[in-house]
Amino acid sequence: MADDIRALSAQLAQDPQSLVFLRLGEALRRKGQLDAAMRVAVNGLERHPHLADAHDLYARILTDKRDYERAFDEWDMAVRIAPHHTGALKGLAFLYFKVGDVAQAEAHLEQARKVEPDDPSIDQAIAMMRKGTAPPAPTVDSSSAASPTAASSTAQAPQGSGFDEARVFAGLEGANEGLLLIDGAGRVLGGALQDQAGTDVTDTVAAYLAGVSQEAARTAKLLGLGAWMGLSAEGQHGNVHLAHPTPEALLLVVRDRGMPLGRLAILAQRATAMARRWLEQQ
């Protein structure tokens, strides 16, 4: 374990932008080095504020420190970013049970079960709750199989949807902000958006953009312009570029007005290529 921590620390030092902080933070948490784990998680969150797994990690550390209120906020944030994040759903279930809201606790576990029907720890936690027993707390001492947060397993396997979403644009300039990939029905496939006040506007923007792809295609066709390739727009406070990595998917890139439309189009081209590769792999 100590060797793992050393190796992971070295990796992180070499590439501070990498997601290895998730594994390092989890390793430190499991070792009980909570203050160190906390520093790693907070630094990671500063670099990847829209990464659901980072919020999940931080929540688990806060839970170990018995700071349940902040842990709730972090898991809540993780679920807002990635509604199917089972680790966060299980964490919230644990905290709801702790304050006596069994109905909410069970609802969150049921939600997690829909995402991961084969995860035995969810059935186990539901059964324990129904018997009136608290499910295992997500602490260092909990066995990974019984922990409500175990399914996120950020340290071992990047299975959470938040992790995958972050990977869509990994390595791209500004990969963690202002990039949104949606399907034709306006469902978020990856990325996240915040407005200037820092409010998460991902779902709202995605909903408004639903159907834009078809409408742009119809307009271009009607004008005899062939297939549409992109849509650039200059706003009062920021610029946006829309592209379609596949006929159904739509990619939105948002940047402040400091980035000219031409440069934004180049960035969008790169993001489009990455999104296309990612979609093909799914």
Place this chain on the structure above:
Amino acid sequence: MSKTLDLVTRVRGVRGAMLVSAEDGLVIAEQLMEGIKGPAVAALAASLAGRLRRAMEAAGTGVAVFWHLQAEQGALLVVPGTGMLVVAVAEPDVNIGLVRLELLRAAEAVL
């Protein structure tokens, strides 16, 4: 209004220009080359402009002051204003920057 649209259509590569009601997508004035279906384009441009406006406001970028749809064989360029859109249809090799400037000037004159 025709003079205003002249500002836009005189740019090399522009195939037509229109003033469109943003609310109902109806053509207010047009100067289009043969073959361009003005009313249909106006309706779709207004609809697209509406979606884009809502999405951009939600994203915190404020309302669009200019947008252009790029396609394989040309582009649709739009300057939205209060209740109206100034729209240009252009060839693929058009000087986008110049059309943008003329659209903004036209919008200033009529909106």
